[in-house]
Amino acid sequence: MDKRPSDIQQTSSFPDPLARISKRKKEERKQVIRLGFPSISTSFGEFPIDTAAEIGCEVIKEFLNSHNETDFELILIEKDTKALNAFDSKWREIKNDLDDLKFQIKNGNLLQTKDEFGIEYTNHLSKQILNAVGSRLPEEVKRLYPNPGIVGEAYPVSIPNDSILHKDEGIEKVIFLVSPNMNPSRSNPVSFKEAKELLKKTYNSMMNAFLELKSGREYHPATTKKENPQVKSAFDTLMKSSSQSSTNSSESSLKRPLPKLGGGGWTNVLFPYCQRPETFPKSEVYCYDDESVIIYDKYPKAKKHLLVIPRKRIDNIEELKKQDLELIKKLKEKGQEIIEKMKQENPKLGFRMGFHVIQSLKQLHMHVISQDFISSYLKNKKHWNSFTTEFFKDVEEIEKKLEEQGYIKFDKAYYENLLKSSINCHLCNMKSIKNIPNLKEHLKEHWNKN
């Protein structure tokens, strides 16, 4: 039986920072990037192994089916025989004609597999990684991700070239995972039903993080939800105890700060939806396809308020080129579909769809918003003016500009000022409404007369 490392005993939804990427050094063949990972959640998390194997294999199968490149391999490395058997039999059952090399199930220690698999492994993760890399690794995770504690999320970190882990083992990146915990003696235990969803999400996040890293792109984890202050604790607990247990480790190896992910935390919140819409609940993602994802605005400024977002990375409307016209037309079609559906449910609703001239969040997003503006989230003048002045550009206008001049450009200062202008009703000629509460009353009257 494996001993539980005392340093992570206290963690709740225990981080599973075992997933790592390794590039085989003495690789005479093509460069193969390997992801080594354990059976997630089944040890400390006490997740039933058969169901875990089922979930893990299904996600992996789906991933392999949609990514038939030959430049990577996935390796589950476990020393727990039950877990190995469960994964092995489940995988045989569902793998069909998938290549045996693409997903391998190996008996071994994730931190001691250099010779055999080209991947290093431990189940005393925090301690061993800290010994190999130094305690600045967790600090680095915290620096890159201010709140790295969402259960089901992945937090990739680069390992410096001069660290032992990199030099001797060829490990380039570690993906910290926060996986669901069902062990009632740890904090934040979740029900079996919840854990199943979260385990699927964890595997999905791991695969998606791997995919982004493998392709040289940035992975953007979802950010911590304020409403759930507990989620943060798991990572904190682990990291606190880890750094204590490794006072004599090679602190120096992480001297050089790693590059920070693009921009501040909150401006990036839309990326996860584009990169992996499948990991979000139905209550957040309305629908998605290869080109776009439609989400419910988290702070709807009207009875109905959704965002239509291209999957492809485009920061804002000024980045649009003539060749994006087709994409814009598709976003418009999607928006029209939503509007029709919503109108069927409530014929009283009127809609507009379009873009803010100046976006707060990165990644182009088209608002589809009903014109009642009855919402507790509509709180200030800026909210109001951003949807009811020229600051809001109908998709048709963007389309036309792109068609005629091939680019989009607006005078920032002018539009900034629009946000500060007085509050005017968008439906009648009432001007200079005194304040937001008055506006809300006025809007209610319109709605009731409508």
Next chain:
DNA sequence: GTTCTAGAAC
């Protein structure tokens, strides 16, 4: 994007 809060407006 939101939250928080000092101080303006009433």
Next chain:
DNA sequence: GTTCTAGAAC
């Protein structure tokens, strides 16, 4: 004294 706004912090 309470309501509301606006600007900084995140």
